[in-house]
Amino acid sequence: xxxxxxxxxxxxxxxxxxxxxxxxxxxxxxxxxxxxxxxxxxxxxxxxxxxxxxxxxxxxxxxxxxxxxxxxxxxxxxxxxxxxxxxxxxxxxxxxxxxxxxxxxxxxxxxxxxxxxxxxxxxxxxxxxxxxxxxxxxxxxxxxxxxxxxxxxxxxxxxxxxxxxxxxxxxxxx
Numbered sequence: 001x002x003x004x005x006x007x008x009x010x011x012x013x014x015x016x017x018x019x020x021x022x023x024x025x026x027x028x029x030x031x032x033x034x035x036x037x038x039x040x041x042x043x044x045x046x047x048x049x050x051x052x053x054x055x056x057x058x059x060x061x062x063x064x065x066x067x068x069x070x071x072x073x074x075x076x077x078x079x080x081x082x083x084x085x086x087x088x089x090x091x092x093x094x095x096x097x098x099x100x101x102x103x104x105x106x107x108x109x110x111x112x113x114x115x116x117x118x119x120x121x122x123x124x125x126x127x128x129x130x131x132x133x134x135x136x137x138x139x140x141x142x143x144x145x146x147x148x149x150x151x152x153x154x155x156x157x158x159x160x161x162x163x164x165x166x167x168x169x170x171x172x173x174x
Contacts, residue, residue: 049082084117119152
């Protein structure tokens with residue numbers, strides 16, 4: 001079986017909720033002399049996180065780095081989203097801060113994930129600082145960014161701030 005066929009099978013198994021079969025297929029790859037690449041690892045990591053698992057993806061990520069596979073920003077995005085989705089928010093924030101200290105350039109999707117995560121664990125000031133950093137970096141907040149910010153501002157009774165942000169969203173053309 002070729003790598004692209006295995007990737008397709010793993011994606012289908014993930015969609016059908018059969019990630020354990022996808023993991024078995026992934027584990028079988030070396031015996032078939034097929035070397036997993038970044039996309040293969042990302043597919044299995046995403047599937048495992050979607051199935052609610054957190055220990056196996058950590059091990060697979062460690063294996064990925066040990067095997068010299070390139071870790072891209074999208075790989076980190078999968079890990080950060082997966083940790084947040086599975087209630088490992090503090091771990092996701094710690095990883096995000098570690099990556100930030102290494103001057104990793106984050107995508108807007110990752111920044112949105114982390115703003116949401118920070119609000120989720122009551123780190124309101126950090127979330128606001130991250131939103132300000134989006135603006136300062138030249139990235140343009142999107143609908144998801146504003147939705148997260150406005151939802152939490154309203155949840156915490158900051159109606160005027162939410163209204164101002166909503167107005168800014170309209171003026172930004174979203």
